[in-house]
Amino acid sequence: MESYFRSLEEGVKRAYSIALKARSRGFDPELEPEIPFAKDMAERVEGLVGPKGVAPRIRELVEEMSNEEAAIKIAGEIVKGKFGKFDDNEKTAEQALRTSLALITEGIVAAPLEGIVKVRIKKNSDGTNYLAIYFAGPIRSAGGSAQALAVLVGDAIRVGLGLNSYKPTDDEIERFVEEVDLYNTEAARLQYHPEPQDIRKAVKNIPVEITGEPTEKVEVSGYRNLERIETNSLRGGAVLVLAEGVLQKVGKILKYVNKLGFESWEWLGEFAASRVTDDSEEKDVKIEPSFKYIKELVAGRPVLSHPSEKGGFRLRYGRSRNSGFAAMSMHPATMVLTDDFIAIGTQLKTERPGKGTAVTPCDAIDGPIVRLKDGSVLRIESYSQALKIREDVDEILFMGDILVNYGDFLENNHILIPAGYCEEWWVQELEREKKSKYTEYLDIENIPDEEIAIRISEELGIPIHPRYTYFYHDLTLEEMKLLYDMLKKGEVRDEKLYIPLQEKHLLEFIGVPHRIEDGYIVLQEFKSLLYCFGLVNGNFEEAYSRVESTMELVNSFGIKVMEKAPSYIGLRMGRPEKAKERKMSPAVNVLFPIGRNGGKTREVEKATRKGKIKIEVVYRYCESCSKVGITTLCQRCGEPTVFKRKCQSCGYTGDISESTCPKCSSRLNLYSERDIDIKILYERAKARVGSSGREVVKGIIGMTSLYKIPEPIEKGLLRAKHGVYVFKDGTIRFDSTDIPLTHFRPREVMVSLEILKMLGYD
Ligand SMILES: [Zn+2]
Ligand SMILES: [Zn+2]
Numbered sequence: 227m228e229s230y231f232r233s234l235e236e237g238v239k240r241a242y243s244i245a246l247k248a249r250s251r252g253f254d255p256e257l258e259p260e261i262p263f264a265k266d267m268a269e270r271v272e273g274l275v276g277p278k279g280v281a282p283r284i285r286e287l288v289e290e291m292s293n294e295e296a297a298i299k300i301a302g303e304i305v306k307g308k309f310g311k312f313d314d315n316e317k318t319a320e321q322a323l324r325t326s327l328a329l330i331t332e333g334i335v336a337a338p339l340e341g342i343v344k345v346r347i348k349k350n351s352d353g354t355n356y357l358a359i360y361f362a363g364p365i366r367s368a369g370g371s372a373q374a375l376a377v378l379v380g381d382a383i384r385v386g387l388g389l390n391s392y393k394p395t396d397d398e399i400e401r402f403v404e405e406v407d408l409y410n411t412e413a414a415r416l417q418y419h420p421e422p423q424d425i426r427k428a429v430k431n432i433p434v435e436i437t438g439e440p441t442e443k444v445e446v447s448g449y450r451n452l453e454r455i456e457t458n459s460l461r462g463g464a465v466l467v468l469a470e471g472v473l474q475k476v477g478k479i480l481k482y483v484n485k486l487g488f489e490s491w492e493w494l495g496e497f498a499a500s501r502v503t504d505d506s507e508e509k510d511v512k513i514e515p516s517f518k519y520i521k522e523l524v525a526g527r528p529v530l531s532h533p534s535e536k537g538g539f540r541l542r543y544g545r546s547r548n549s550g551f552a553a554m555s556m557h558p559a560t561m562v563l564t565d566d567f568i569a570i571g572t573q574l575k576t577e578r579p580g581k582g583t584a585v586t587p588c589d590a591i592d593g594p595i596v597r598l599k600d601g602s603v604l605r606i607e608s609y610s611q612a613l614k615i616r617e618d619v620d621e622i623l624f625m626g627d628i629l630v631n632y633g634d635f636l637e638n639n640h641i642l643i644p645a646g647y648c649e650e651w652w653v654q655e656l657e658r659e660k661k662s663k664y665t666e667y668l669d670i671e672n673i674p675d676e677e678i679a680i681r682i683s684e685e686l687g688i689p690i691h692p693r694y695t696y697f698y699h700d701l702t703l704e705e706m707k708l709l710y711d712m713l714k715k716g717e718v719r720d721e722k723l724y725i726p727l728q729e730k731h732l733l734e735f736i737g738v739p740h741r742i743e744d745g746y747i748v749l750q751e752f753k754s755l756l757y758c759f760g761l762v763n764g765n766f767e768e769a770y771s772r773v774e775s776t777m778e779l780v781n782s783f784g785i786k787v788m789e790k791a792p793s794y795i796g797l798r799m800g801r802p803e804k805a806k807e808r809k810m811s812p813a814v815n816v817l818f819p820i821g822r823n824g825g826k827t828r829e830v831e832k833a834t835r836k837g838k839i840k841i842e843v844v845y846r847y848c849e850s851c852s853k854v855g856i857t858t859l860c861q862r863c864g865e866p867t868v869f870k871r872k873c874q875s876c877g878y879t880g881d882i883s884e885s886t887c888p889k890c891s892s893r894l895n896l897y898s899e900r901d902i903d904i905k906i907l908y909e910r911a912k913a914r915v916g917s918s919g920r921e922v923v924k925g926i927i928g929m930t931s932l933y934k935i936p937e938p939i940e941k942g943l944l945r946a947k948h949g950v951y952v953f954k955d956g957t958i959r960f961d962s963t964d965i966p967l968t969h970f971r972p973r974e975v976m977v978s979l980e981i982l983k984m985l986g987y988d
Contacts, residue, residue: 230986235265252859252866255935270333275324277309284329294375297326298486301379305386319357319383320345326379330372337372341365341463343439345380347389348454354390357383358435358454361463366470370417371478373471378479380434381488391433391490399429401449402468409465412444415518416465418474424497428473431493436472438464473497513643513793519575520798527799528567531625533577534794536700536735539628540646541793546588546629550966551637552580555588555629559612563594563622571803571963577796579630579640584803584965591627592648595737596620602741603734623734624697628795647692647788649673655688662686676753680785689786694754696736697790698780705732706776710759710766716752723752737790758787805963809951813924816942817952819843819934820904820925830923830942834908838901842928844935845870845879845898856902856936869933872898897934911939921946 245259262273268284280300287296303309304322312318323345328338343360350356359380365373384391403422410416420428429436437455441462450458472479476497483491515533523529531538539556549555554574561568568574568585575582593606598618606612627646635642645651649670657668664682667674674682679691689695701709709732716725724746733740733747740749749755753762758780760766769782780787814828819841823833833839846867847853848860860867871880871894873887880887880894887894912919923942929935937956945951950958972979 233986238263252857253938253940255858255933257858257866264333267329267332271325271328274333275321275328275338277304277321277325280304280309280325283308288329293329293332294482295486297329297375298379298382298482300329301326301382302386305383315387316345316347319347319380319387322383322386323359323376323380327368327372327376330375330379331368335367337365337368341368342376343463345383347387348435350390350393351395352393354393356390356392356433356435357381357387358392358437361436361438361461361467363439363441363462363466365463366466370470371475373467374475374479375482377432377434377436377467377472378482378488378491381432381490384434385489392435394429394435395452395454397449397452398455399426401446401452401455402429402465404446404448405460406465406469408444408446409442409460409462409469413442413460413462413465416469418470420469420473424473425468427493427497428468431490432472433490436464436467437461438467513578513641515796516577519577519581519796523798527801528564529796529798530564530568530574531794531796531798533796535796536697536791536794537622537624538794539625539797540592540791541643541795542591542627542629542648543632543645544591544629544650545631546586546590547969548586548965548967549588549629550631550968551633552583553586553965554583554631554634555586555591557591557593557606557626558587558589558609559593559606560626561587562609562612562616563596563606563619567799569803571805571965573800573803575798575800578638578643579635580638582800583634584963586965588629591629594622594626595624595739596622597734600742601730602739603737604739605737624737628797630795644789644792646791646793647689647695649692651788652689652692656682656686659686659688676751680754680757683785687786689788690754690757692788692790694751695788695790696738696755696758698736698758698776698787699789699792700735701732701776703770703773703776703779705735706759706779707770708732709736710761710770713756713759713761716749716756718752721750723749723756725749754785757783757785759783803963805961807951807960808953808957810926810954813951814926815923815945815951816925816937816939817929817954817956818925818936818939818942819928821927823904824925827922828924828926830904830908830925830939833925834905837905838903840899840901842897842899842934843902844896844933845872847879854900857938869896871896874898896932897929907939911943915940915943917943918947 242259242263249256249258264270264273266285268281271284272278272281283303284296284300287299301322304325305318312321320342324338324342327342331337341362341364343362346358346360347355348358357380368376403425406420406425410419438461440457440459442460444460445458446460476494479491480494482488483494517533520529520533546555556568570586572585573582574585589608595603595605597603597620598615599620603623606615653668653670656662656664666672673693674691676694679694682688683690708729712725712729712732716723727742727745727747730747738749738755739751740747742748756762760769760783762783764783769779773779773782777787777789812828816830818830820828820830820833821839821841823836823839824830825832843856846855846857847870848855848863848865848867850865851860851863853860853862855861855867858867859865869882871882871884873880873890873892873894875892876887876890878887878889884894886892921943923939923946925942945958952958972982
């Protein structure tokens, strides 16, 4: 494992040194790669937000304590000036907060940069100063706990700077109450929607001001034009931090408040105390169908199963090699029979435990049960079987299993709900009966035949094998009685049960395979079924008069029967997965503007026939030889060039820092429209890359970026030669599906053993 990571690191270093060398030649807008190379979390934090020199100290701290404690500590040290002085206290506070949040989120999300807009020191009505933190929407990427801790860190910074607490006015408090509700109805559903009294209490007591930038167009209607709140629009970042951060994660904050001895947070204790009683009530909560995932539907994206509806997806706990966090599996036959709407990687919206998931195939779980047009009902157990019968399917009676790993429940803070009886469970019950003579069935794939299964249950007292467990719980007692009356009339001939054709739908509901023959329902698998209706031992009528539930009824005749599918999960298609090469339409090889000079096909070669063409491109100036150009290094003398601004109306040339023309007050741009000798550029590029002259390079009409820096045509020639295209952001990329894969076979990934060994697999 270590050598594998070492090989990755070495590979990255090798690529990075090539990138450094390439960039230094000045063909790209920057002379160095923009992304700093970080070898651990501490370096990532320093690279992401700074300050310079903080990485070694972070490394020291996280050796001794959790990231969260280290984050609070490091904020304090930044405030004390351990890493240098900043412009003023506001800048110091901002730096401390960003570094701290980056540490909490391990330097892998944009929240510390984009989620915090600024930190200001503002005045209370009594003249004292306090700290205000301005949050923005991307703070969400930090997650609730980190958002909550950001506020706690803010308080540590406040104390470090010797500032007073924030003393909100009543209007400011009510503004938050209004805004949380408004956010929930107009912007996005909050994961946690706090009660007004909780909001009031929190805003009143949190010692720093949580505020922020407007994130939505919608404005509050009640508490408008408040002196200290600069906007009437929704402050999405602030709402998230208060609701999903501080109020949702009370426990988390309290842990550090107690551990590190924070003052002014005692009020949180009451919150936590009231929460505990909430939790204990939660244990008795009945799991109700949730309609959230089908609230907003998009045409063409089907609902696969309704909330907790019978016949939908059966919850199965576990993990396959290609499932994991936010990646669930279903049987490949289900994918086929839902008309291929569901492919590997398709995003699904889920009823529970979370909101969504990617889906992958797994053929070790139960597939669908279908009714064919000729009336027969069968289990579909393989992909090939599904392909064979897909045209004959009349109705899907049961969608099959959805494999959900425990971590998804944990991560979404969802209580575990009952699992259906399945093979792996049965095998464990069998295993407990160590001395039994049925050890061969410990092999999960070795399914006992019906008679043996019944014998095992009778002798060992373990539940009937899941294969012969039907969805009894989906019928009412009255329906069970109807089914009993029907089964009673059955006759066994040649090891098959013949029942006169009637009430067939009841057998369909409970998922018993059968077919139709000359007015009879024919069952090949029926012994366990008859057993569970007291037709082998016992007295159905007597049991029926006594029991209160269907499961109690089928358990009345000597063998134990478990619930096949106590939990169904609703699913719908979210969005289709798009693993494919990203290219513009039409596809281009180089981001070089050629206006309309390339004809319909936008061929650069066609434009060169005109010699010079008029295009809008960046205005770069060489200060040593006064040449104007488009490249980072001067094409005449090789010195670095600088950006200049041009006035489009009068031609004035300004500095990068100027924004309006001093002569005519027009806006100054970083580019200008001028004649570019495309023929020379193209010929020179061809000579440089050793072109065969056969490449057809396609360019773009114009650029829409702020700087309008074109790519070197050389890149276009090389891309055309190798048949690759560039996307509008300058990348050549293939967007792949983000799903886990913990194991694979070499031939599945089409890589030879030798190469895999070279990559560090052994
Ligand atoms: Zn020059
Ligand atoms: Zn001008």
